[in-house]
Amino acid sequence: MEPNNRGMRFAFLCVAISIALLVACDRKELQLGERRLQTDLSKNGASALNRSAQRSPTDTSDDLTFYCAAGIRLPIKQIVVDYEREYGVQVQVQYGGSGTLLSNIQTARIGDLYLAADESYIQRAREKKLLVESIPVARMKPVIAVPKDNPQKITSIQDLLRPDIRVALANPEAAAIGRITREILRENQVWNRLKEHTKVFKPTVNDVANDIRLGAVDTGIIWDSIANQYDQIDSISVGEFDQKSYLITIGILSSSRKPTSSLKFARYLSAQDKGLKHFADLGYQPIDEADLWQEHPEILLYSGAMLRPGLQRAIDAFQEREGVMINTVYNGCGILVSQMKAGEKPEAYVSCDISFMEPVQDRFLPPKRLAENDMVILVKKGNPKQIKGLRDLAKPNISVGLAHPEKSALGKLTKVLLKTKGLDQLILKNTKVDSPTGDFLVNQVRAGSLDAVVVYRSNGMSNPDNLAKHLDLIEIRLDLVSEAMTVTAVQTYAIAKDSKHKQLLGRFFEQVLDQESRSVFESFGFRWISKTEHNDG
Secondary structure, eight states, rough: OHHHHHHHHHHHHHHHHHHHHHHHHHHHHHHHHHHHHHHHHHHHHHHHHHHHHHOTTTTTOOOOEEEEEEEGGHHHHHHHHHHHHHHHOOEEEEEEHHHHHHHHHHOOOOOOEEEESSHHHHHHHHHTOOEEEEEEEEOOOEEEEEEEOTTOOOOSTGGGGGGOOOEEEEEEEHHHHHHHHHHHHHHHHHHHHHHHSSEESSHHHHHHHHHHHHHSEEEEEEEEHHHOOOOTTEEOOOGGTOOOEEEEEEEETTTOSSSHHHHHHHHHHHHHHTTTHHHHHHTTTEOOOOOOOOOOOOOEEEGGGGGHHHHHHHHHHHHHTTEEEEEEEEEEEHHHHHHHHTTOSSSSESSSSSTTTGGGGBBOOEEEEEEEEEEEOOOOOOTTTTOSSSSGSSSOOOOEEOTTTOOHHHHHHHHHHHHHHOOOOHHHHEEEEEEEEEHHHHHHHTTSSSSSSEEEEEHHSSHHHHHIIIIIEOOOOSSSGGGGGOOOOOOEEEEEOOOHHHHHHHHHHHHHHHHHHHHHHHTTEEEEEEEOOOOOO
């Protein structure tokens, strides 16, 4: 038995040693894996990011993962250094062709930000539900790039087809410059010949520039801003490429677990007094109307009181996501217009009716239509005075509430409507209250102080209990088609010409126009007439 016991003890000892060795190896491998992560991000793209996500499924830090077009490397490196120094946030950047990065994003479904060399990739990301907001940054144009002093005397696209000329191009499937080169030269019926003549296709625009710099090829097509960054390269502008510039755009990915932090970095990168200074220094053309930097922007918004039910939810959601403050002043539009004429300067304005946008239009960019809202009559539940239309408001012993014609769009439209029907003086005799807002009139008829009020449909629907328990709604019948304009208010919105936050406000109104916000407005009786337009700077 003794030999058997020794054998068992020896076996147990071997197992214990093996387990200890495995644990030690696992620890060492884990440490090595963590050190390799930074390298993997740049080498292995989506697979590396997936491994990172598996290690940290509930990342609560402010660190950001940023996919960036390779041709934008130089300004981004400087911006990231500045941002990390100012705010202590680590930004892990993965560079590559815009198309390659988009494929990685679609595969990995993780990360925070994506900067593409052309906005068409941002649009594709939107269509694939990979991206939420976007901010325009700067513009570029394609050029022919040659070594310093152009030794081969290349002056046109046709020269690239010469037998003695070695050409490098960016891969159209991987890089924005490659795809755009293909599109433009196809239109000019040159692409197929140039494709066959090209010596090498490179994954990024930087690789093309480096081949030209090193003399591996005689020429290539790159961005004008990239050519400006190389002392050894000259650029040649040609008519085929001068027709249009292309928009560098940064977007916040749907996969981001830190959208507010991501938006803050994107705003910093695209601010004219922060990130865009680096773009300008390196030969890029920053967009016009870029925002000024504020870590926590505060926006003054004027809005007609009638819009509060539909607008406030969008405001609350936008403030929370963007980390900004929108100070909203709701009132009758006549009062708001008077305040603006007296010197108040809101950065955006949502009007109750287009007629109250026109008096201050010189202060704003061209307005856009948002919604329509009809005027209706509200009476106590059960309609005890048997009011069936406007004419009944002129009957004896009917107490009526109307909006003030100078302090509100509702009052102005009501006055026009009553005058059109010849009822203005008759109903005026029964008018007990004139208010700058419809909300006050609704409360008065609910309380029994008035028999009937003329308000917007949205005023009556702002509280579900109004029509369910307390009030009846009477449609205003039209005798003539021409009267339709007198009972319908058209709500418009506009951004101030001198606003320092035009891009931010553009994103705000995108949120106001999205499907979720539209559903809210329609639930309060508004008719949607807007078309969503992404702001491209």
